[in-house]
Amino acid sequence: MKHIKVMFVAVALCVLVVILAGCSDQTAVDTSQQTPAPTVAPTPTPKPLTMSQRIQQVVSNAGTAGDLKSTTYDAKTKSVVSTIYYAQFWDNGTAKTMIKSDCFTFLKALYTSNLTSAFNDAKVVVTSNLTDAYGKASVGPVGTCELFASTAKKFNWDNLYQDTAWSVYDNAWYLPSLDS
Numbered sequence: 001m002k003h004i005k006v007m008f009v010a011v012a013l014c015v016l017v018v019i020l021a022g023c024s025d026q027t028a029v030d031t032s033q034q035t036p037a038p039t040v041a042p043t044p045t046p047k048p049l050t051m052s053q054r055i056q057q058v059v060s061n062a063g064t065a066g067d068l069k070s071t072t073y074d075a076k077t078k079s080v081v082s083t084i085y086y087a088q089f090w091d092n093g094t095a096k097t098m099i100k101s102d103c104f105t106f107l108k109a110l111y112t113s114n115l116t117s118a119f120n121d122a123k124v125v126v127t128s129n130l131t132d133a134y135g136k137a138s139v140g141p142v143g144t145c146e147l148f149a150s151t152a153k154k155f156n157w158d159n160l161y162q163d164t165a166w167s168v169y170d171n172a173w174y175l176p177s178l179d180s
Helices: 002-023 051-062 092-111 162-166
Strands: 067-074 079-086 121-131 137-148 171-174
Touching (some): 051 067, 051 079, 051 092, 079 092, 092 121, 092 137
Parallel strands (some): 079 121
Antiparallel strands (some): 067 079, 121 137, 137 171
16 A cells, blocks of 8 residues: 555656646747847937027028028127028019018027027028129128017017018118119
8 A cells, every 4th residue: 555655646746747847838948049139329318409509400490492501699699690592583572572581481480489588689691692883793691680689579470471570670671772
């Protein structure tokens, strides 16, 4: 009888091992041929943009039919100047319209941005090819506009258009020959 008890215990143990082995979720993995996972370099944190870069971004996104040549920001005087170049205009009427349109678009973009505390003055200079009375060719201003922050605070930009805004800018000028 002792022999039967030992046999019974041995069979019970074998059955238990088979049951436990069948229930296990783990499978044997040969790790000798696994390649280590590649290490990913941390992404560097971008530097915050300077005020000049932030202003440049606002002006660049405003859009123009001309070529935006430059936008400068002077932190000491708290002023912004954007220069736009047109190779040519169809006629004088188109030139005046484009000057007024660019002035309105750029000044509105600046004065409705969240950067208005950084500047007190914004100016747009529209340039094009010029020929003087002696036939000398050059590039020079054909129109400018300037708006001070104190005046811009009075503007309701949603109710203004380029022609109405032109008449209330602090400074607005276009080449007198554009009137002929």
